[in-house]
Amino acid sequence: xxxxxxxxxxxxxxxxxxxxxxxxxxxxxxxxxxxxxxxxxxxxxxxxxxxxxxxxxxxxxxxxxxxxxxxxxxxxxxxxxxxxxxxxxxxxxxxxxxxxxxxxxxxxxxxxxxxxxxxxxxxxxxxxxxxxxxxxxxxxxxxxxxxxxxxxxxxxxxxxxxxxxxxxxxxxxxxxxxxxxxxxxxxxxxxxxxxxxxxxxx
Numbered sequence: 084x085x086x087x088x089x090x091x092x093x094x095x096x097x098x099x100x101x102x103x104x105x106x107x108x109x110x111x112x113x114x115x116x117x118x119x120x121x122x123x124x125x126x127x128x129x130x131x132x133x134x135x136x137x138x139x140x141x142x143x144x145x146x147x148x149x150x151x152x153x154x155x156x157x158x159x160x161x162x163x164x165x166x167x168x169x170x171x172x173x174x175x176x177x178x179x180x181x182x183x184x185x186x187x188x189x190x191x192x193x194x195x196x197x198x199x200x201x202x203x204x205x206x207x208x209x210x211x212x213x214x215x216x217x218x219x220x221x222x223x224x225x226x227x228x229x230x231x232x233x234x235x236x237x238x239x240x241x242x243x244x245x246x247x248x249x250x251x252x253x254x255x256x257x258x259x260x261x262x263x264x265x266x267x268x269x270x271x272x273x274x275x276x277x278x279x280x281x282x283x284x285x
Contacts, residue, residue, distance in 0.1 A: 115200060250273070256270070
């Protein structure tokens with residue numbers, strides 16, 4: 084007696100193979116795809132300033148000048164997909180692409196070692212715009228208009244250079260210092276992409 088086709092046992096499907104080494108992330112030789120200087124040769128890592136999904140931000144001091152910077156260290160073990168790696172590369176590329184705008188955080192350089200990518204940026208001591216808003220409780224209409232004008236100006240500049248930020252929120256704007264009229268800086272380009280108006284995201 085033959086078993087009807089619909090009742091015949093089927094072989095279990097093989098799971099998709101993920102290019103991963105247990106919990107150690109991708110087998111990455113180089114994220115930045117270029118030789119960089121030795122981060123620890125040039126900088127001293129200090130206290131923790133913040134924590135993100137992939138990276139931890141520290142205070143760091145340049146040995147030669149004693150100048151303070153912020154350093155976002157991205158652990159390679161947390162980069163689980165090719166897309167994660169590409170996001171890190173693109174974030175650094177976009178920061179260089181936008182360099183020089185007064186309201187965009189400036190990048191000093193990017194360094195890579197066996198365990199992490201270190202992105203060194205200017206240090207903003209005034210904290211997040213979100214915290215400043217909470218601290219004030221409210222802004223005057225004039226001050227709110229000034230902040231909005233600055234933020235819209237950053238968006239316009241990014242778009243004119245073919246960049247879409249895609250994660251605009253008060254937490255992603257830092258104040259350079261604690262003064263009331265402190266300059267605002269846009270940060271966190273991890274979700275940003277390049278685009279061309281006629282073609283969309285590239």
